[in-house]
Amino acid sequence: xxxxxxLDSHVSVSEGTPVLLRCNYSSSYSPSLFWYVQxxxxxxxxxxxxxxxxxxxxxxxxxxxxxxxSETSFHLTKPSAHMSDAAEYFCVVSDQTSGTxxxxxxxxxxxxxxx
Amino acid sequence: GAVVSQxxxxxxxxxxxxxxxxxxxxxxQATTMFWYRQFPKQSLMLMATSNEGSKATYEQGVEKDxxxxxxxxxxxxxxxxxxxxxxxxxxxxCSARGSxxxxxxxxxxxxLLVL
Numbered sequence: 001x002x003x004x005x006x007l008d009s010h011v012s013v014s015e016g017t018p019v020l021l022r023c024n025y026s027s028s029y030s031p032s033l034f035w036y037v038q039x040x041x042x043x044x045x046x047x048x049x050x051x052x053x054x055x056x057x058x059x060x061x062x063x064x065x066x067x068x069x070s071e072t073s074f075h076l077t078k079p080s081a082h083m084s085d086a087a088e089y090f091c092v093v094s095d096q097t098s099g100t101x102x103x104x105x106x107x108x109x110x111x112x113x114x115x
Numbered sequence: 116g117a118v119v120s121q122x123x124x125x126x127x128x129x130x131x132x133x134x135x136x137x138x139x140x141x142x143x144q145a146t147t148m149f150w151y152r153q154f155p156k157q158s159l160m161l162m163a164t165s166n167e168g169s170k171a172t173y174e175q176g177v178e179k180d181x182x183x184x185x186x187x188x189x190x191x192x193x194x195x196x197x198x199x200x201x202x203x204x205x206x207x208x209c210s211a212r213g214s215x216x217x218x219x220x221x222x223x224x225x226x227l228l229v230l
Contacts, residue, residue: 032217043121043208044159044221051217090158094217100147100166101217103210105158 002027004091006106014114019063019078021109023091026072032094033074034103035065039087047089050074061085086113118142119211121222128199129230136194136225138209144189145211149219150182153206165192199229 007022025031032051036044048059055067065076074091091106118141128134138148147166151159163179165171165186173179181203183195192211196203206226210219 034218036221041206041224041226043119043223044210046218046220049218096217100164100172101212102149102161102164103159103219108158 002029002031002093002095002097002104004033004093004104004106006089006091006109008109009107010110010112012112012114013081015083016080019076019081019085019111021076021089021091021111023074023076023106024072025074025091025093027093027096029096032096032101033065033067034092034094035059035063035074035076036090036092037087038090038108044090047076081111081113083113083115086111117213117218117220119145119209119220119222121209121225123225124223125226125228127228127230130200131198133195133197134199134227136196136207136209136227138192138194138211138222140190140211140213140220143211143213143220145192146189146214147212148186148192149210149212150184150192150194151208151210153208153224159208162194196227199227201229203227204229 003026005024034049035047048057050067058064089109092103095102122137150162162177163171163173171184186192208224210221
């Protein structure tokens with residue numbers, strides 16, 4: 001069975017400091033992993049995705065994530081936080097055992113950016 | 116590219132009435148669409164998966180007679196909440212996936228309030 005675990009439900013950082021949002025996965029297959037961001041009362045926006053190509057994935061808005069098979073991790077980082085980064089972030093694995101590649105969501109991490 | 120719209124963005128209805136929510140892929144053909152429900156401060160819960168021209172596949176515990184899903188074309192899926200009750204009040208989000216990829220693109224969501 002595939003799953004993702006987001007290790008922190010809340011993360012607070014000061015504006016201009018680095019962001020680290022942690023995600024660990026479990027998968028019997030080579031996983032496809034995604035990070036999405038959700039601002040209040042909005043849908044989800046794709047930040048980046050890993051699909052077995054380069055292990056360091058660059059996304060939008062300065063975010064990147066590194067796939068580490070040995071650690072079963074896919075942590076999301078950004079060198080310098082902006083106020084506009086305050087949102088909910090979801091780590092997702094695609095369920096390759098279902099014919100429709102359903103998503104399996106982490107529980108989410110709420111990022112707070114302090115002025 | 117890969118834009119998904121939802122209509123309406125917000126709807127208020129009386130208990131016992133039915134409400135239809137539309138999900139459209141604007142610039143790609145969506146062979147598969149997904150409907151999610153999100154409770155406050157929680158992750159997304161998959162309700163059903165629909166493939167164009169086929170009956171939807173519902174997740175365990177989701178009443179298919181209450182949540183009617185139609186995916187009549189490659190760009191449109193609809194969710195109808197029949198005989199709505201206050202406990203159906205929630206944030207409903209759709210997503211769409213094209214052929215040949217695992218990535219889902221999400222709509223902006225529909226806030227349903229049943230009085």
